[in-house]
Amino acid sequence: MKYLVAIFFLLFSSTTLHAQKVYEFNSTCQQAYQEITKLKIANGLALVEKARQQNPDNLIPELLESYADFYVLFLNEDPKEYQARYPKFSERIDLLEQGPKSSPFYYFCLSMVRVHRAASAIKFGKIWDAGWDFKKAYSLIKENKKQFPTFTPNDLVYGSLQAVVGTIPKGYKWIAGLFGMKGSLTEGMRIVRGFINSNDPWSRVFFNEAAFMYPYLMFYIENKKDEALAFVQQRKLDIVNNHLHAYMAANLGINNKQSEYAKNVILNRNKSDEYLKTTVWDFELGFTKLYHLETQDAIKYLENFTNNFKGKFYLKDAYQKLSWCYYLQGNQARAEEARNNIVKKGATDSDADKQALKDAKAGKWPNILLLKARLLSDGGYNNEAAALLQGKTEDDFTKEEEKLEFAYRVARIYDDLERSDDAIRNYLIAIRMGQNRKEYFAARAALQIGQIYEKRGQKALAISFYQQCLDMEDHEYKNSLDQRAKSGIARCKGE
Numbered sequence: 001m002k003y004l005v006a007i008f009f010l011l012f013s014s015t016t017l018h019a020q021k022v023y024e025f026n027s028t029c030q031q032a033y034q035e036i037t038k039l040k041i042a043n044g045l046a047l048v049e050k051a052r053q054q055n056p057d058n059l060i061p062e063l064l065e066s067y068a069d070f071y072v073l074f075l076n077e078d079p080k081e082y083q084a085r086y087p088k089f090s091e092r093i094d095l096l097e098q099g100p101k102s103s104p105f106y107y108f109c110l111s112m113v114r115v116h117r118a119a120s121a122i123k124f125g126k127i128w129d130a131g132w133d134f135k136k137a138y139s140l141i142k143e144n145k146k147q148f149p150t151f152t153p154n155d156l157v158y159g160s161l162q163a164v165v166g167t168i169p170k171g172y173k174w175i176a177g178l179f180g181m182k183g184s185l186t187e188g189m190r191i192v193r194g195f196i197n198s199n200d201p202w203s204r205v206f207f208n209e210a211a212f213m214y215p216y217l218m219f220y221i222e223n224k225k226d227e228a229l230a231f232v233q234q235r236k237l238d239i240v241n242n243h244l245h246a247y248m249a250a251n252l253g254i255n256n257k258q259s260e261y262a263k264n265v266i267l268n269r270n271k272s273d274e275y276l277k278t279t280v281w282d283f284e285l286g287f288t289k290l291y292h293l294e295t296q297d298a299i300k301y302l303e304n305f306t307n308n309f310k311g312k313f314y315l316k317d318a319y320q321k322l323s324w325c326y327y328l329q330g331n332q333a334r335a336e337e338a339r340n341n342i343v344k345k346g347a348t349d350s351d352a353d354k355q356a357l358k359d360a361k362a363g364k365w366p367n368i369l370l371l372k373a374r375l376l377s378d379g380g381y382n383n384e385a386a387a388l389l390q391g392k393t394e395d396d397f398t399k400e401e402e403k404l405e406f407a408y409r410v411a412r413i414y415d416d417l418e419r420s421d422d423a424i425r426n427y428l429i430a431i432r433m434g435q436n437r438k439e440y441f442a443a444r445a446a447l448q449i450g451q452i453y454e455k456r457g458q459k460a461l462a463i464s465f466y467q468q469c470l471d472m473e474d475h476e477y478k479n480s481l482d483q484r485a486k487s488g489i490a491r492c493k494g495e
Helices: 002-018 027-036 041-054 060-076 079-096 105-123 127-147 153-165 170-179 185-196 201-205 207-220 225-234 243-255 259-268 280-290 295-308 315-329 332-344 351-362 368-379 382-389 400-416 420-434 441-456 459-471 478-493
Strands: none
Touching: 027 041, 027 060, 041 060, 060 079, 060 105, 079 105, 105 127, 105 153, 127 153, 153 185, 153 207, 185 207, 185 478, 201 207, 207 225, 207 243, 207 478, 225 243, 243 259, 243 280, 259 280, 280 295, 280 315, 280 368, 295 315, 315 332, 315 351, 315 368, 332 351, 351 478, 368 382, 368 400, 382 400, 400 420, 400 441, 420 441, 441 459, 441 478, 459 478
16 A cells, blocks of 8 residues: 555656746747747747747747737737637636746736737727736736846836826826826836846847837837937848838838838838738838829729738728828729728727728818828928928918818928928917817827927927827827827926
């Protein structure tokens, strides 16, 4: 009997020891992470499987698969992929909870998987679920930072959340309430910047991800748009062979009125089949072409996007831009067809989609001259935009909304040409004309004046105009403009 007991004890002990879960971010896992964060998803997952075979009890492969699923769901928004991949986040959380709490990767992995699940949920309209996951993710990373203060990967997640939460617009304030925290833009960015500039080995391992997030934070939270894009060059990011970095650079280029730069990034990226296939490249190329009034090319890329994209984010926006292409070509039948699709397809989770739907339902078409000036200005073709409006005055436009838009467009062109005093003068006209209207021009004008004064170091004046932007109610792009105004106030106050 004693022998039997001894045998069972040995077998049980052996099984227990063998089943002890660990977090080993070994060389194979690091290679897998590098591939996945270049959007070479299949290559990365093959390495994940290799790591799993090397040690079946290693839990890091669960984290790496979470990254892969997140990128696929976030970029492509395919409902079929969602049905297959989204439930796996819960399975991974259950597995990761079996690991040793003595490891700094315990809470870190659980936090990251919840961030991935939350961000994916947003793309599929599960806002409430996303809010709770973000709350839990923040609690977990906060606890990890407390228990393992020298574990630097905490800083990238914690710092980013700190920076963002303090600038959440009124429309999403409930999310900040769920977090149970008051964010600090200054402190959050200090933490993230410390991670970016650190020589810590983990900072180097997670650099791909950090170099993707940091420019977005600089661009949208700190309003350091040129610096965000300069970071790509200073750090010599590989925007040819790393599609995640290429996407970031092109996206920020478009939003910083650098269409030529964005177009070149997209066209010069590595076209190998090893990379995740995504229609976002067509979406962005379509914008770069439209912004230079190359409507035929823009139609080709935008239709590739609308015909092949499986998701809903920015679909209405894409159909609106498609309708403008046909409208500018004088093909009213196709323009109306595209406009009808704005109403029927996509969702309204983004400000751009909301605006596209509102414009479509209004049934009005924009003034062609102002539309061309807007598109050229948005693409960074400021001299061409200025030439279009040369010699024009408010009296050349009959509708009040066109007079308002003209004042705003002239101001934006002057602003981009660094004629800031002329820009302020015309922005003030736009504010006077539009502060009680539903168009976004007055609120955006106040925001732009705030940014001019902030750049000049006149922070009190800057805050007054940022606050003026916040005080305007019931206008287009309210949430996104409020977020930027709140960021401006926080920067000026050093909060």
